[in-house]
Structure formats: C-alpha cells, structure tokens
Amino acid sequence: MTPPPTRAEKARLTRGRMVEAATGLFTERGWARTTVEDIARTAGVGVQTVYFTFGTKRTLLKEVLDTAVAGDGDPFATLDRPWARAVLGEPDPAAQLALQAGGARRILQRAAPVLEVVRGAAAADPELAGLWRANLRQRHAVQERFARALVDKAPSGLREGHDARSAADVATALLGPESWGLMVGELGWSARRWEDWAADGLVRQLLP
Numbered sequence: 779m780t781p782p783p784t785r786a787e788k789a790r791l792t793r794g795r796m797v798e799a800a801t802g803l804f805t806e807r808g809w810a811r812t813t814v815e816d817i818a819r820t821a822g823v824g825v826q827t828v829y830f831t832f833g834t835k836r837t838l839l840k841e842v843l844d845t846a847v848a849g850d851g852d853p854f855a856t857l858d859r860p861w862a863r864a865v866l867g868e869p870d871p872a873a874q875l876a877l878q879a880g881g882a883r884r885i886l887q888r889a890a891p892v893l894e895v896v897r898g899a900a901a902a903d904p905e906l907a908g909l910w911r912a913n914l915r916q917r918h919a920v921q922e923r924f925a926r927a928l929v930d931k932a933p934s935g936l937r938e939g940h941d942a943r944s945a946a947d948v949a950t951a952l953l954g955p956e957s958w959g960l961m962v963g964e965l966g967w968s969a970r971r972w973e974d975w976a977a978d979g980l981v982r983q984l985l986p
Contacts, residue, residue: 792821792831793831793851794851796828796832797841800842803816804842804892805891805892805894809896836903836905839895839909846893857920865927870931878921878924879973886958886969914950917953921946936984945984949980952983
C-alpha cells in the first residue's frame with residue numbers, strides 16, 4: 779500500500795499547482811490582467827496560500843520563468859544540467875554549436891511565452907525590468923562559458939575578430955527569445971527549422 783504523502787510532498791505539489799496555474803494565466807492573459815486571486819482559484823488554493831508561498835506576484839512570475847527555463851523545479855544551475863555538460867564535453871566545435879542550438883530550442887519551446895510576458899511587463903514595471911535584465915545576463919554568462927570551451931577546442935581559434943566574449947554576444951543574439959519570437963512566433967518557422975538555422979549561423983559566424 780502506498781504511504782500517504784508527507785507534509786513536504788504536499789507542499790511541493792501545491793507549489794507546483796500554483797506555478798502551473800500562474801504559467802497558464804500569465805501567458806494567456808498577460809501580466810497586468812492576471813491577479814493573485816485568479817491564480818489561487820485556478821490552482822484550487824486560498825489567496826493567502828499564494829502570498830504565504832511566494833510573497834508577491836512578481837516573485838511568483840520569477841519562479842514561473844525559472845521553472846520554464848529549467849523544465850522542472852529542481853534547484854540545479856543551467857551549467858550543471860546534463861544538456862549543458864554535454865555541450866561542454868563535446869570535442870568537435872561544430873557539434874558543440876549544434877548542441878547549443880538544440881538546448882536553446884528546447885528551452886525556448888517552454889520558456890519563450892513566459893519571457894515575452896516578462897519583456898512586455900518590463901516596460902512599465904522597474905522590478906520586472908530588473909528581472910528581464912538579470913535573465914539576459916544569465917543567458918550571456920552561460921553562452922560565455924560555452925564560448926570559452928569552444929575556444930579551447932577550435933584548433934585554429936575562432937573566426938577572425940572573435941574571442942570568447944564576442945562569441946557569447948553572437949550566441950546570445952542568435953539563440954535568444956527575440957530571434958525565436960520572430961522566426962517561429964511571427965514567421966511560422968518550425969522549431970526544428972529554427973534550430974538548424976541557428977546552428978548553421980553559429981558555425982558560419984564563429985568558426986574559421
């Protein structure tokens with residue numbers, strides 16, 4: 779017989795329901811039109827439970843974004859996740875760039891709608907503007923770590939004019955939600971076509 783869930787397990791499941799409810803409402807209605815009351819009702823909890831767990835609606839949006847980027851609620855940094863370790867461990871430079879594009883595609887399939895919510899709300903909310911900038915810095919930091927690994931693997935270095943910092947700039951732009959939103963969201967590209975385009979762009983821009 780399966781033992782009943784512990785208090786910690788119940789709390790984790792309740793937290794997950796609130797994050798899931800908030801994700802759906804934020805992406806369907808936007809930041810301003812989603813209330814804590816709406817989130818509580820959708821998740822089947824009291825309003826005070828949302829406030830007790832997250833404190834503010836902004837903090838909840840941050841957790842929604844973190845969960846969408848990671849794909850789960852586990853507290854592991856991006857560079858500690860298996861796909862990122864595979865990128866760093868891949869010996870072939872072109873294959874590494876293809877893995878970076880694949881990892882970005884999987885993240886953006888989950889997180890692009892939430893990133894769009896944050897970007898849209900940032901114009902009118904200084905705290906969310908800070909969240910948007912922090913996410914950009916985090917994405918750039920991950921790409922710079924990948925770029926340093928790329929420099930070490932490329933036998934003749936990167937394409938003329940690029941170092942690890944500028945390679946991270948290129949990767950952040952090509953693999954960011956802006957290019958995804960245009961190509962996939964507005965122009966109707968498939969996720970796979972975007973991934974192939976991004977991988978090809980990285981190779982052409984960064985490798986000799």
